[in-house]
Amino acid sequence: MTEKKAKSKRSDRPPTDLAAQLKTQRDSFVHTFFKKGAEFTEELMRENERLRKALGDLEGENASLRTQLASDEAIRDLLRKIASLEREKSTLLSHVHEAEAVSTRFLSRHAQIEEELSNLASLHVASYHLHSTLRLPLVVRHLRELLAQIIGARSFAIYVADESMSELRPLASEGLEADKVASVRIGGAEIADFIAHTIERVFLTGDPFVSDGSLADTSGLIACLPMKIDEKKLGVIVIFALFPQKEQLVPADYELFKMLGLHAAAALVGAGLFTGSTGKLPGVEALKGLLGAEDARGERGPPTVAVTPRLDVDQEAKR
């Protein structure tokens, strides 16, 4: 009621056109405002959507990178493990090589010991059989077997000096023509023949002659070994040739040669003396008597022994 009165009194109301115009402007403004607001909101929505999408992409990428990183880490772990295993493998291989080297050394040493044992067995067997009998034919048979079957001599001869020590005569031979086993004169004129000369020299000096025994050696003489007992010369053992399968002399043969020089002489002399005796073994009294007589001789050394084994032993031994 009061407002109506005031309006009618002052009449400051805008004219109707203006009011309509203002209303239109206001409506237009409001419309534009809301429209802009809607557009802005839409734009914000779109931007939000875009950002969400970008975030999703980034998260995906991040996840992928995380996976890759994890994968790389796993690969790095694997690489570290491979390197560690390689080191371990290298260490193990080194141990294996060391073990193989040790094994090879042991095998080599084992083979060497077996060979040494074999050589010792040969020496033992040879000396055992040489001294196992006082029967001269058996001693000679053992010498033959030793030379042929242990040393591998295809042709050989055993020479013994005569009583006057002027000639070496064959006691036994194997694999030789008759003319090859001729006697050898001692201390005579200069001997041109290499073999005869060597036989004489070895007998006189007591120094053995041994070639390398190789197939290339064409001297016709493999070895010439002096047979001595108490520095007294008995004769020589001459090896002319080896079996074809025995390509050359081996270290064991040189040991056998040393043994032969001493043991063959002792065995032959012992058998020779026994064969020439009554064949009865001496009793303790006889041995004591001999021992006393030997002591009484003092430093004069052992008695001279006449060594003349029967020369028909060759045929007997062959039988």
Place this chain on the structure above:
Amino acid sequence: MSADYSCLVVEDSPMMRQLLVFALSRVKNLRVTEADDGVDGLRKLAAAKYDIILTDINMPIMDGLKLVKRVRTDPMHKDTPIIVITTEGSEEDRQRAIHLGANAYITKPIQAPQVIAKVKELLKIDR
């Protein structure tokens, strides 16, 4: 301790026999029996079964070739490995021995390691 394997050595030379016995003593769990010649060898083969036989070829009374022949006709020993021991100049003997049924041969002078290796090979003993 009982031996796993038995071996008969037929060799007329006591020296060679002793060397062979020594070599064979290096083979673990191998019992060695010795025979003086082929006849003695056959006698021992009739009395017992052996896993391997080593025989010389040149022997009196009955040589190694005859022994190989007899062993191969004996049902108890027809499959027993035989090693013949030969000397130089007996290639014919070696071939004949192989033809008769010997499994291997060794030439004199014998080397212990060679004998051991051959015996182990035929007995299939690991080294």
